[in-house]
Amino acid sequence: MTESGMVLAARELTKxxxxxxxxxxxxxxxxxxxxxGEFVAFMGPSGSGKTTLVNILGCLDNPTGGELDLAGRSIFGGGKSLGERDLTRVRRELFGYIFQNFYLIHTLTVRENVALPLAFYRKPGAEEEVERLLKLLGMEHRMDHLPGQISGGEMQRVAIARALVNRPEILLADEPTGNLDTRRSEEIGEILQELNRNAGLTIIMVSHNPDLARLGGRRIEMRDGQAYES
Ligand SMILES: Nc1ncnc2c1ncn2[C@@H]1O[C@H](COP(=O)(O)OP(=O)(O)O)[C@@H](O)[C@H]1O
Ligand SMILES: [Mg+2]
Incomplete structure (x- = not known):
């Protein structure tokens, strides 16, 4: 983090x-x-480059040109990228990710799915943290269920809990309600807004849903790979 509060700076990113x-x-x-602490929503037609852009911003993909700084550190620039080991660390420490398809592990319980990012380095209080997050997301009654036993809206809540378990600074959400009905989408939207307002989480979201995009204070429209602030 720089003193200006800037967490991400992209210059002339190209893929x-x-x-x-x-x-x-x-x-x-x-x-x-x-x-x-910003909540930025990317909108725009299919194929306009939203996923490619947010994947680059979230260190899940490399640009072919331009520069990216995160938390005051150069990630890509001058045709060079941070090494894979450092990139892994940035992904783990700075970001939580959620996607349209939730990506839960179907043989693990809700509780075990949320604990998964903690599996590689034990932390004291990890179990309590998993339970705290599942309670925060209204999932305390489902902790020992398998993903196949819960609804899509509940699966996305579990995915959000898993994304938060490492206490990220930025939540990256690519069409988080793309597979949910209107009511479930609203619920997920409310959760994201609360996390942004109450926990100061920075949110970078892609959504086709104008109601969801309106929750973010800032909207950016993608067209043909270019970004336009509205
Ligand atoms: N791996 C890839 N190889 C070739 N073209 C790709 C690849 N991924 C995306 N594209 C192209 O890049 C453009 C932007 O895609 P994408 O970022 O997925 O858009 P959006 O998320 O807005 O629908 C599209 O023309 C798509 O076909
Ligand atoms: Mg996309």
């Missing part, structure tokens, strides 16, 4: 895919900064 002789500019010169 070009080459398919035969064709170059696809999935992300085409995007510059933006995000301050700590």
């Amino acid at each position: 070009v895919y080459t398919r035969g002789s064709e170059a696809i500019r999935a992300v085409d010169g995007v510059s933006l900064t995000i301050r700590r």
Whole structure:
């Protein structure tokens, strides 16, 4: 974190895919900064580059050009990226991720899914933290259920708890309600807004749903790989 409160700075980020002789500019010169505690929603048509961009911002993908700083540290720049070991650390320490398809492990209980990110380095109080998060998300009555025994909205709550278990600074959410009905989407939206307001979590979200995108104080429209602030 820099003193200005800036947690993310991107300059002229570009991602070009080459398919035969064709170059696809999935992300085409995007510059933006995000301050700590902001809730930023990316909108825009399918194929406009939202997923590619937020994956780069979340260190899940490399840009082909441009620069990215996170928490005052250079991640990509001058054609170079941080090494894989450091990238893994940044992903684990700075980010929590949630996706449209939840990605729960179906043979593990709710409790075990949430504890999964803690499995590689034991921390004191881990079990209590898992229970605290599941209670916060209204899932205390489902802790020993398997994902197959709960609803889609509940699965996304579990995925959110898992994303928070390492106390990230930024939550990255790519179409978090893409598989949910209106009511469940609203509930997830309310949870995200509370986490942003009460816990000061920075949220970077992609959503087609205008009601959900409106929850963020800041909306960015993607078109043909370019970002437009509205
Ligand atoms: N791995 C890939 N290889 C080639 N083209 C890709 C790849 N991933 C995405 N694209 C292309 O990049 C563009 C942006 O895709 P994407 O970021 O998934 O958009 P969105 O999330 O807005 O739907 C699209 O034209 C898509 O076909
Ligand atoms: Mg997408």
